[in-house]
Amino acid sequence: xxxxNTNSSALINDxxxxxxxxxHNKEKSELLTVKELTNLxxxxxxxxxxSNANVDSVIINGLNxxxxxxxxxxxxxxxxxWNGPDICMVVSSDLSIKEKLSPINDDDFAVTDISxxxxxxxxxxxxxxxxxxxxxxxxxxxxxxxxxxxxxxxxNGISFMLDFIDDQPLTFRLFCLRSFGGSFYHSxxxxxxxxxxxxx
Amino acid sequence: MLEIKCPYCGKRSQNExxxxxxxxxxxxNLGEEVSTKDWDDFVYYRDNPRGKHTEYWHHVSGCxxxxxxxxxxxxxxxFNTSSLEEEI
Numbered sequence: 001x002x003x004x005n006t007n008s009s010a011l012i013n014d015x016x017x018x019x020x021x022x023x024h025n026k027e028k029s030e031l032l033t034v035k036e037l038t039n040l041x042x043x044x045x046x047x048x049x050x051s052n053a054n055v056d057s058v059i060i061n062g063l064n065x066x067x068x069x070x071x072x073x074x075x076x077x078x079x080x081x082w083n084g085p086d087i088c089m090v091v092s093s094d095l096s097i098k099e100k101l102s103p104i105n106d107d108d109f110a111v112t113d114i115s116x117x118x119x120x121x122x123x124x125x126x127x128x129x130x131x132x133x134x135x136x137x138x139x140x141x142x143x144x145x146x147x148x149x150x151x152x153x154x155x156n157g158i159s160f161m162l163d164f165i166d167d168q169p170l171t172f173r174l175f176c177l178r179s180f181g182g183s184f185y186h187s188x189x190x191x192x193x194x195x196x197x198x199x200x
Numbered sequence: 201m202l203e204i205k206c207p208y209c210g211k212r213s214q215n216e217x218x219x220x221x222x223x224x225x226x227x228x229n230l231g232e233e234v235s236t237k238d239w240d241d242f243v244y245y246r247d248n249p250r251g252k253h254t255e256y257w258h259h260v261s262g263c264x265x266x267x268x269x270x271x272x273x274x275x276x277x278x279f280n281t282s283s284l285e286e287e288i
Contacts, residue, residue, distance in 0.1 A: 069209045069263070084263035085208055137201070137213030151209070154216055154261040 010119035010181040011036045017200065021193030032125035032197035034189060037173065040120060041097050044112045045104065047086035053108035060090060061100055070149035072163065081150040081163055089114075089161070091173075119181025121188060124171035127195040132172065134191040138162065156187045202276060206259045207267050207283045220256030222246050223268045223288075250274050254288055257281075 009015070015036045023031055045065065047053060055065050063073040066082040073080040078092040090097065101111050123131060129140055135155035139145065150163045160176040176184040189197065202214035228234040228242055253273050258266050268288045270279040282288040 084265055087263075137215050139211075152216075152262045152264075153212070157215075159261040 008116065009036060009038050010178045011121075011185050014182045014185045015199060019196070019198050020189065021196045023196030023198070026196055028198070030126065030196070032123060032127055032131065032192050032195050033200055034192060034197050035122050035200040036185075037120040037122050039093055040115070041090075041092050041094070041113070042115045042118055042175075043090040043092075043097070043101055044083065044110075044114050045088045045090060045101075046110045046112075048108060048110065051108040053105065055086060058104055058109070060104075061092070061094065061097070070145065070151050072148045072150050074148060079163065081161065083152065083161070089175075091163070091175075117178050118175045119178050119184065121174045121185060122165070122171065123174065123188065123192070124166075124169050125195070125197070126170065127192075128170040128172055130195065131188060131191045132162070135187055136160075136162070155184065158184050158187065160184060202278070204257065204269065204278060205281050206262060206265070207281055207286075208263045208265055209259065212259070212262055216259060216261040218258045218260045220258050220266060223254045223256045252279065 019031070045058070047055060055067060058065050060080065061075060061078045063075060063078060063080050065088045066073050066080055069082055071082050077094045078090065078097065081089045081091065083089045090101070094100070104111055132138075132155070133140055136153045138151055138153045145151065145164060147164050147167045150161065152159065152161050154160065158176055158180050160174050163173040163175070165171040165173055174184070174188065203211045204214055204217050205211050225242060225246070228238050250273055253271055255269050255271055256266055257269050258264070267281055267283055269281045270288050271277065272279070280288055
């Protein structure tokens with residue numbers, strides 16, 4: 001049985017290492033960084049419609065499940081993203097996260113390993129938000145969407161999940177269905193060419 | 201571009217939604233004798249009103265929840281949205 005993380009790259013035929021686009025005569029700090037993350041486990045937790053369980057009773061790695069858009073519960077190695085009413089996505093670099101999910105009552109919640117079903121791109125740099133604005137209709141202005149927020153939306157028609165990781169430097173994680181990974185990656189990197197980016 | 205207020209996520213672009221049809225149509229009750237005409241009306245026949253209309257929408261690129269919207273079919277103004285359980 002394979003590991004329950006995204007170690008097998010979804011972008012192996014697409015992601016390239018190097019400098020691309022308008023990177024000439026620019027400092028590294030001015031450029032965007034685009035990388036694929038392959039070391040994360042992803043689990044979806046969905047409460048059954050018929051269940052009366054209290055979502056507050058679920059604690060994973062010391063974190064409660066977020067209860068409304070656009071909340072994220074987080075610590076150093078785990079982030080729990082609000083995905084819909086009583087539906088969350090646990091994203092973790094903790095290799096023992098599977099064991100930490102096992103106490104969840106499966107009469108009340110469906111816990112599904114979706115680690116292999118996503119391509120994950122992390123984009124960071126001054127212009128990361130400008131790259132996103134080129135393709136998504138989400139309102140990414142400061143008043144609406146801030147650090148440690150998440151949202152589902154579409155980018156050039158491809159459904160994806162956006163996780164705002166940090167604002168110093170601007171860093172976002174983008175999750176899309178694995179089969180759309182190549183198209184999504186090229187959409188993102190085409191938008192990033194204008195600013196210049198480093199593929200890591 | 202229309203902005204639609206998802207009851208769970210707030211205002212979002214129409215791009216993220218899919219239209220789901222007339223929300224006023226009632227499925228014939230299970231276990232009861234249903235005439236062919238009633239099935240035809242339920243499955244095929246729809247009104248085509250000009251003006252205020254209650255519809256299903258799906259936030260397909262967002263929280264993936266179905267909800268109801270009250271929309272003017274002539275002006276596209278959206279008056280209100282609600283979850284399926286709520287009265288609109």
